[in-house]
Amino acid sequence: MSFDSAPLSEAERFARLRLARADRVGPVSFRQLLDRFGSATRALDALPDLVSRGGAAAYALPSPDRIQAEIDAGAAAGARLIVLGDAVFPPALAAVDPPPPVLWALGDSALLSREAVAVVGARIASAGGQRIARGLSQSLGQAGFVVVSGLARGIDAAAHAGSLETGTVAVLGGGVDDVYPPDNAGLYNQIVERGCVVSESPMGMRAQARDFPRRNRIISGLSRGVIVVEAELRSGSLITARLAGEQGRDVFAVPGSPLDPRSKGPNDLLRQGAILCEGIEDVQRAFETLRYLGEPATEPFDMPAEVDAALIERVAALLSPTPTPRDELARACGAPVAEVAGALLELSLAGRAALLPGGMASL
Amino acid sequence: MSFDSAPLSEAERFARLRLARADRVGPVSFRQLLDRFGSATRALDALPDLVSRGGAAAYALPSPDRIQAEIDAGAAAGARLIVLGDAVFPPALAAVDPPPPVLWALGDSALLSREAVAVVGARIASAGGQRIARGLSQSLGQAGFVVVSGLARGIDAAAHAGSLETGTVAVLGGGVDDVYPPDNAGLYNQIVERGCVVSESPMGMRAQARDFPRRNRIISGLSRGVIVVEAELRSGSLITARLAGEQGRDVFAVPGSPLDPRSKGPNDLLRQGAILCEGIEDVQRAFETLRYLGEPATEPFDMPAEVDAALIERVAALLSPTPTPRDELARACGAPVAEVAGALLELSLAGRAALLPGGMASL
Numbered sequence: 153m154s155f156d157s158a159p160l161s162e163a164e165r166f167a168r169l170r171l172a173r174a175d176r177v178g179p180v181s182f183r184q185l186l187d188r189f190g191s192a193t194r195a196l197d198a199l200p201d202l203v204s205r206g207g208a209a210a211y212a213l214p215s216p217d218r219i220q221a222e223i224d225a226g227a228a229a230g231a232r233l234i235v236l237g238d239a240v241f242p243p244a245l246a247a248v249d250p251p252p253p254v255l256w257a258l259g260d261s262a263l264l265s266r267e268a269v270a271v272v273g274a275r276i277a278s279a280g281g282q283r284i285a286r287g288l289s290q291s292l293g294q295a296g297f298v299v300v301s302g303l304a305r306g307i308d309a310a311a312h313a314g315s316l317e318t319g320t321v322a323v324l325g326g327g328v329d330d331v332y333p334p335d336n337a338g339l340y341n342q343i344v345e346r347g348c349v350v351s352e353s354p355m356g357m358r359a360q361a362r363d364f365p366r367r368n369r370i371i372s373g374l375s376r377g378v379i380v381v382e383a384e385l386r387s388g389s390l391i392t393a394r395l396a397g398e399q400g401r402d403v404f405a406v407p408g409s410p411l412d413p414r415s416k417g418p419n420d421l422l423r424q425g426a427i428l429c430e431g432i433e434d435v436q437r438a439f440e441t442l443r444y445l446g447e448p449a450t451e452p453f454d455m456p457a458e459v460d461a462a463l464i465e466r467v468a469a470l471l472s473p474t475p476t477p478r479d480e481l482a483r484a485c486g487a488p489v490a491e492v493a494g495a496l497l498e499l500s501l502a503g504r505a506a507l508l509p510g511g512m513a514s515l
Numbered sequence: 516m517s518f519d520s521a522p523l524s525e526a527e528r529f530a531r532l533r534l535a536r537a538d539r540v541g542p543v544s545f546r547q548l549l550d551r552f553g554s555a556t557r558a559l560d561a562l563p564d565l566v567s568r569g570g571a572a573a574y575a576l577p578s579p580d581r582i583q584a585e586i587d588a589g590a591a592a593g594a595r596l597i598v599l600g601d602a603v604f605p606p607a608l609a610a611v612d613p614p615p616p617v618l619w620a621l622g623d624s625a626l627l628s629r630e631a632v633a634v635v636g637a638r639i640a641s642a643g644g645q646r647i648a649r650g651l652s653q654s655l656g657q658a659g660f661v662v663v664s665g666l667a668r669g670i671d672a673a674a675h676a677g678s679l680e681t682g683t684v685a686v687l688g689g690g691v692d693d694v695y696p697p698d699n700a701g702l703y704n705q706i707v708e709r710g711c712v713v714s715e716s717p718m719g720m721r722a723q724a725r726d727f728p729r730r731n732r733i734i735s736g737l738s739r740g741v742i743v744v745e746a747e748l749r750s751g752s753l754i755t756a757r758l759a760g761e762q763g764r765d766v767f768a769v770p771g772s773p774l775d776p777r778s779k780g781p782n783d784l785l786r787q788g789a790i791l792c793e794g795i796e797d798v799q800r801a802f803e804t805l806r807y808l809g810e811p812a813t814e815p816f817d818m819p820a821e822v823d824a825a826l827i828e829r830v831a832a833l834l835s836p837t838p839t840p841r842d843e844l845a846r847a848c849g850a851p852v853a854e855v856a857g858a859l860l861e862l863s864l865a866g867r868a869a870l871l872p873g874g875m876a877s878l
Contacts, residue, residue, distance in 0.1 A: 280772055280774050283774065284772075284773060284774065406772075406773060407770030407771060407772070407773070407778070407782050407785065408770060408771065408772050409643055409647075409769075409770070409771050409772060409778075410647060410769060410770070410793035410794065411643050411646065411647065415770065415772075415793075416793075419770050419791060419793055422770065422785060422791050423791045423797075428782060428785050428786045430773035430778075430779075430782055431773065434786075
C-alpha cells in the first residue's frame, strides 16, 4: 500500500502526476498500479511493458516537460498540487473507490481536511430554493461544517454565498483557473480569496460536459453528506446524490411542492430513502447515528509481478460491454482473482478493457 | 359474535342504538357487550345489574322514547341509520378496533361500501395546497375511489369539491344535520344531493371540539389510505394520520417547501415513514403492495356470564391513570384474561374504569 505516513519525495509526487496524466490510466488503474508496484516511479518504469503485454502497440508516457509545464502553470496561478498519498489529501476523498489520483487546490487547502457537507441543486432555481440553500449553508457553517458545491448558477452559487464566511469549497470540472460559468466570476474570486477551489483537471483545461460526473464524484467524496435542494429528474444533482449513496455518504433531500417541477428530484430521492432535510437539525440528527465511512469496497491485494499471456487473452475473450465483476471472470477462467486483476489492468492499459469502480470491468 | 349475515331485526337495531346511547357505554364496551351477550337486546337487560355489580349506584338506560325521537328526527331529515352488524355497515370501518356502534348517513349511503381514500389537511390552506387536494381527489375519483374528508375549510372543502362528480363522503363531528362551518353550507348541500354525509352523533347534535378526534377516526376508518395535504404540527390532520396508522391504513403525505409552515405536518409524517405522495401513481403503487387490512387487534373471546365480585375489586385496585394491558392485569391477579375482561367491562359501566382500544384499560 502506498498510503503510509512518510511524506512522498518530490520525485515520487512528480511521478504520480505523470502517471495520473498517462494515456489509458484512470483512477482505478492508477490505484492498482500503485498497489502493484508500490510507487508511481516504479509503475511508470513498468508501464510500457505492461501495455505491450496487454496487446497494444507503441505507448508513449507523457513527457516530463509536459508534466513540469502543468506544475509551473499551477505554481504561477498560486495553486497547490495534492497527489494521492500526500498527508493533506482529503481523508474523506481518499476513502472513495477509486479516489482521484491528483487534485489542484487554489485558496485555503486546509479547508479540504475539515468535515464537509455538500449543498447542490438546480441551476435555474426558485428564489425560495436559493434562500433555503443559503440558509442551510449558513447554519452548516455555524455548526462547523465546510460547505462543498459546484460553483454552478442557482443553488450552488447560493450555497457558496452562504458559507463564504465560514468555509466553502468549489469543485470545478475544468482546471481551477477555468472560471465557469462566467457570471459567477465575482463569486469565484471571493472563493479563491476566502475559500478553496478544487479540480482534478490540469490547469488551463476548459470543462466539457463529460467532466461533470467526475467533478460530482469529488463533491460527494469530499463530504460526509450531500443535500439536494431543488433538482429536476435526470439532473446532475441527482447524479451527485447517487454517487454519494454509492460512496456511503448520507443523502439529504429538501422536500418541495409537487406543483414545482424542481421538487421532482428531491421528492423522488425521498421516495428512494433519502433523509428529509428541512434544516441543520436533520443533518445533525443523521450524523449522530454513527456510520461506516466506507473504506474502498474492494480490498487491495498483491497482484502478481507477471501475468500469464494466455490468461490475458482468456480474460479478454470473456469481456463484454456489460460490466462484469472481477470475481466472476476469475471463476469463469478458473484463475486466482489476483491474476485476473493483473490481466485486466494490462488489458485496460492496452485500451482493450475499462476498469470500473467496485472491481468491475467491461470492454 | 354478532356480525353474522342474517339481517338484524328492527327490535335489535333499536336496541343497538339504545345501547350505543347508554351512559358509560363507549365503542369498546359496546362491542364487548355484544360479544358477551350476543345481542344488544340481551345486553340492555343485563346492563343495570352489571353496573351495580361494578360498584355504582342507580343506573338509568336511555328511555325508548328518546331513542324513538332520534330515529324519527333522522327519518324526517331523510337520513339512514346504520348500526354495527347491519350488512351495509362499511366493511373498512367495521375492521377498526373498536368500530363506532352506529352511524347516521344522509345521501347516497352506497358510497360507504366502496373503496375509499381520505384527503385531509389544513383549514387555512394555500391556493397551491387546495389545487393539489382538488386534483388528487379528481384523479382518485377517476380511478374509482370514493374520497372521504371532514367538510372543514381549506383542504377538506377542496377534496370534496374535486370528488363531487365521482363520489365523496363528508364525516361530521356533530349530527349529519349540523352544517359546520356555515360557509361550507353550499358544499354540504351538494354532498347531501350527490355524495354522502356521515356522523356517529345523534341528529341535531352540534359539534364540540372533543368530537373531532372521534370524527377523524371515522374518516381514516372508512378509508384504505389517508393523504395529508398541508398541515401544521399538532393539527387535527396529523391526528387523523396517526389514527390511520394505528388502524393499519396507508398514510400518505404531500411534501412541501420548508419555507411554508403548513409543510411541517406532511414533511414530519414523511420523516416518520409516511408514503410520499405527489399524485395518484403514488397511491396506486402503495395499494399494489398487498397489505393486511387489520382485523381488531384483540380477538374477541367468550366472557363469563358471571364475574366474581372479589375479582372485580382486585382488578379495580390494580388500575391507574396509565393505560394497562388487560393481559398484564390478568397476570397480576392470577385470573384468566376472559374473567378480567368481564370485570373491566363491569367496572367501566360503573364509571370506575375506562376501556381503551387494543385491550387496554385505565382509571
